Amino acid sequence: MSDRLTIALAQLTARVGDLAGNAQAISKARAAAGAADLLVTPELSIVGYPPEDLVLKPALVAAVRAEVEGLARNTADGGPALLVGAPWAEDGALYNAMLLLDGGRIAGITRKHDLPNYGTFDEKRLFTPGPLPGPLTVRGVRIGVPICEDIWAPEVCECLAETGAELLISPNGSPYEVDKGDRRLSVGVARVTETRLPLAYLNRVGGQDELVFDGASFVLNRDRTLAHRLPDWDEAVRLTEWQRGASGWSCITGEISPPDDAxxxxxxxxxxxxxxxxxxxxxxxxxxxxxxxxxxxxxxxxxxxxxxxxxxxxxxxxxxxxxxxxxxxxxxxxxxxxxxxxxxxxxxxxxxxxxxxxxxxxxxxxxxxxxxxxxxxxxxxxxxxxxxxxxxxxxxxxxxxxxxxxxxxxxxxxxxxxxxxxxxxxxxxxxxxxxxxxxxxxxxxxxxxxxxxxxxxxxxxxxxxxxxxxQDSLPPYDLLDRILMALVEGEQSASDLIAAGLDAATVARVERLLYIAEYKRRQAPPGVKIGSRNFGRDRRYPISNAFRTA
Known part of the structure; x- marks a missing residue:
């Protein structure tokens, strides 16, 4: 049984559909990890995230399997094991999976249990939810691998702790939005507190159509202290050193890259x-x-x-x-x-x-x-x-x-x-x-x-x-934006805003304009998501709509 472990966190960009290019980037990161025991890649790192309906093409799923098997064969060289994210077909079902590649073979697999189906996510139409997982064994250490949404509620991490996980590694494809970093950290702290296990949170970087991924991966120890933080927006391969003590595993504190200001x-x-x-x-x-x-x-x-x-x-x-x-x-x-x-x-x-x-x-x-x-x-x-x-x-x-x-x-x-x-x-x-x-x-x-x-x-x-x-045609922008943020991001009703003291005619007019402009927005070009409710991926309203709240 090992008392020390080196885990390389590969905060990478993955181009959707570029299977060979993504596999090459993973191999390059593995070489950079040197003598690490394990290299971890983000969610769906072979195919890129989000792949949307590409994963419904049998030819793509077959090509993914071939790339993963090629990466697995390369681990026969005695270098780091790999945790690779991929859409994985088994017995007629398709899973969002993380595959453990070690010793020249696929040594283990865990499947995403909690599939998100809100906002920018629609994984339930693409994947089958996996069963509640147990840990994977790497170099004699039992590692729990909750995949992205699996850490946003307690169930999966609690199951991993109860089935013997000694530490948690969560591969993610978590898009940027304002204040998302603080929420990720809060979720991580909650899971560490509940399981009393350290957690490594790994995110991807780069843009994909209307989404952009900011990285900002981190490691939390059992006492909820921050041991590592990777940079915002940049690719990085970060070596993290872990040791087993009387009370369990901990990560030796390393570089804490500062976050961007707002x-x-x-x-x-x-x-x-x-x-x-x-x-x-x-x-x-x-x-x-x-x-x-x-x-x-x-x-x-x-x-x-x-x-x-x-x-x-x-x-x-x-x-x-x-x-x-x-x-x-x-x-x-x-x-x-x-x-x-x-x-x-x-x-x-x-x-x-x-x-x-x-x-x-x-x-x-x-x-x-x-x-x-x-x-x-x-x-x-x-x-x-x-x-x-x-x-x-x-x-x-x-x-x-x-x-x-x-x-x-x-x-x-x-x-x-x-x-x-x-x-x-x-x-x-x-x-x-x-x-x-x-x-x-x-x-x-x-x-x-x-x-x-x-x-x-x-x-x-x-x-x-x-x-x-x-302002000949619109309310002053500070007032207009206040109303719009309440109606769009907050999904408040016009009557709520009127009750809060805003002018009834102005609020009713803005609500009406918001609804009747839907047909224009359906024909608008894509643009990067910044807030919690962007037009297109998050907020999907009917064009023909008679409902009003004022």
Whole structure:
């Protein structure tokens, strides 16, 4: 019986569907682990997370088995054993499993028991729940392996403790959202307290479509003290040293990587999400409309930090309603960021549409139709550049606007990805100030300000008519966001907000706009999840919906 154990925690990125590439990354991490006894990888590390309906393809499941068996054969060299996450087929059922590979063979398997089926997760439609598990034996040590959701309730860890587990290792695919790190740590503390066993929590990193994974893996000892914390957002292979004492196993304290502060965490989530989406889908870069406003300025800053200035192309598309301030501010933003800026005036296209539609619009005064035509001309222009040269079109709208439909379908909503999709306008202001004062650790952009202070200070406007301001059509953003956060994140009713003292007519109007804009959101591009209820993966409302609470 061993009294010492070296466990390597491999906080890795896994590209969904890239089985050979993921297996190669695991082999590389195993080589880096040297003389460790065990290398642990995150949940579903062979196929990537979340694989969604890919795992329903028998060809993929068969290819997964072949890759796992190849990794298993390689463990005959006497190096570290492997804990590898994979979708695993047995007796007509498909499990979300962790496989112990050691001595040239598959030496053990544990299957995820508690399958999440809420928010971004829908594992019950993909996998069969495994039975309550017992521990796996590695180098004579009984290790409990609760998989991700298995640690969010007591049952699985209690079963592992009762069946002889001496320590717990939890492989995860836990997406980032605001304050999620604190909740993970609290859950870990609860399981350690209940089982009186130390816990290693391992998460993945990197972006996958609308989700982004922040790593931040950690080890807790039996006394609930933090023994290790891995970095946010970075891949890492961390060697952890364990020893058996009179009261059980403990992990020798090692490096505690500091967490991002709240604003930097959100900024890094957007940066990593965009970077990996663009790179994994092999776009040469991005193109976006730079209007001189705060949303496009922040979107451009995130793009430059994610991809580098040479891969970001900004286009100013002035109309007769574009102010001189906007022209100057767009130019200043591009200069501060060091990225390309071109100008395409849209007045000729506006005149062409006026002439084309004049016979059909005769006798009708100009209204929002003509405003939306301007937005659609800009979307068409940007898509033409995307088609001609290959960069992905980046949209620049925020969550406040998308909540109430303050966006033009087939206009400023056109594009392949939305950086600010899950960011309310008040947070856009906060992050713009933050980025002007501080360069993110992972950022490829410049030190110092990335937009003129005037961009942050001036009243937001779409500039689609003379003298237009957002607050002509919407409540002030601090009030609007307060209402939206209650209705969307909190699922509160309008009557709750009215009872709390908010103006009844304003609340009722915002609720109505939120519901009737659902058809637009269904056609919006993807964007990284930041909060607890993003549009698309978390919040799924019917388009045709007559229910109101005020």
């Amino acid at each position: 604003d930097e965490a959100i900024y890094h989530a957007m940066l990593v999400g965009l970077r990996d989406y663009v790179n994994q889908n092999r776009f040469p870069g991005v193109v976006l409309g730079l209007s001189g406003g705060i949303d496009s300025a922040l979107s451009a800053a995130v793009a430059v930090d994610a991809l580098g200035a040479d891969r970001v192309w900004c286009v100013m598309m002035p109309s007769p309603f574009t102010s001189q301030d906007s022209l100057e501010d767009a130019a200043a933003c591009s200069q501060l960021l060091g990225c390309r800026l071109d100008t395409v005036r849209i007045e000729p296209a506006m005149q062409a549409f006026d002439a084309m539609l004049a016979p059909l619009f005769a006798g009708r005064a100009p209204d929002i139709t003509e405003e939306n035509i301007q937005s659609r001309i800009r979307g068409l222009t940007l898509m033409a550049l995307s088609n001609k040269y290959g960069p992905m079109l980046l949209t620049t709208g925020n969550k406040s606007e998308m909540s109430v439909g303050y966006a033009t379908i087939y206009g400023d909503m056109a594009g392949g990805y939305s950086v600010l999709k899950d960011l309310y306008k008040t947070t856009v202001f906060t992050l713009s100030r933050w980025r002007n004062g501080r360069r993110p650790r992972l950022g490829l952009g410049p030190d110092g300000p990335v937009m003129p202070q005037r961009v942050i200070d001036k009243p937001p406007t779409a500039e689609l008519r003379e003298g237009q301001k957002d």
